[in-house]
């Protein structure tokens with residue numbers, strides 16, 4: 176198994192991010208760049224991390240008309256990221272277009288296509304908020320509906336909460352990669368993640384990748400925290 180730890184670089188400054196990358200690159204599998212860091216540091220942060228050979232997960236959660244998503248995915252593919260995200264609620268055509276754009280752009284430049292990951296229901300949403308927005312108030316049902324749509328569109332991976340892994344494993348093709356945030360080791364102080372599993376539990380349930388932010392970057396010694404998590408895995 177590859178190293179499944181993806182460190183979320185949820186920091187605003189390029190220097191802080193690169194310092195973390197320098198410490199952690201030998202002991203983790205990839206780095207996730209979200210909207211805060213990308214908006215403040217720009218594509219340069221992706222290039223700098225790729226330049227040292229580390230893998231990048233560009234988490235910008237594209238959700239737009241297919242033509243616009245195609246261009247965003249193509250630009251991310253040209254930056255040589257290994258993973259990126261789109262919202263599954265953008266619909267079948269948008270997801271198909273995203274996957275095709277990743278494949279075509281990679282082919283043109285002789286690279287591997289990035290894994291286009293579908294985001295289903297944000298874990299911050301509660302049941303009444305889903306119905307407020309016109310969706311199925313049963314969160315599990317809404318997640319399964321969108322996950323099936325992602326599989327139908329040809330996406331090869333999904334982001335899901337730790338507590339959705341088991342149900343999605345039963346529903347989806349075995350090859351579907353599941354990427355899971357909401358990972359806690361038990362050593363952290365309370366924060367806003369409510370539905371969590373330990374790294375080992377998430378892998379045992381069927382996750383392929385673990386997105387871990389604060390338990391690593393906010394630890395006193397981020398490298399030791401990452402090494403400890405790695406050692407806890409099967």
Ligand code: C5P
Nearest residue numbers: 183297298356357368386387388389390
């Ligand atoms: O610090 P923490 O480990 O909670 O970081 C988790 C990362 O995963 C953050 O970047 C957060 O935005 C992201 N994420 C999440 N829950 C989701 C989707 C993404 O926590 N459902």
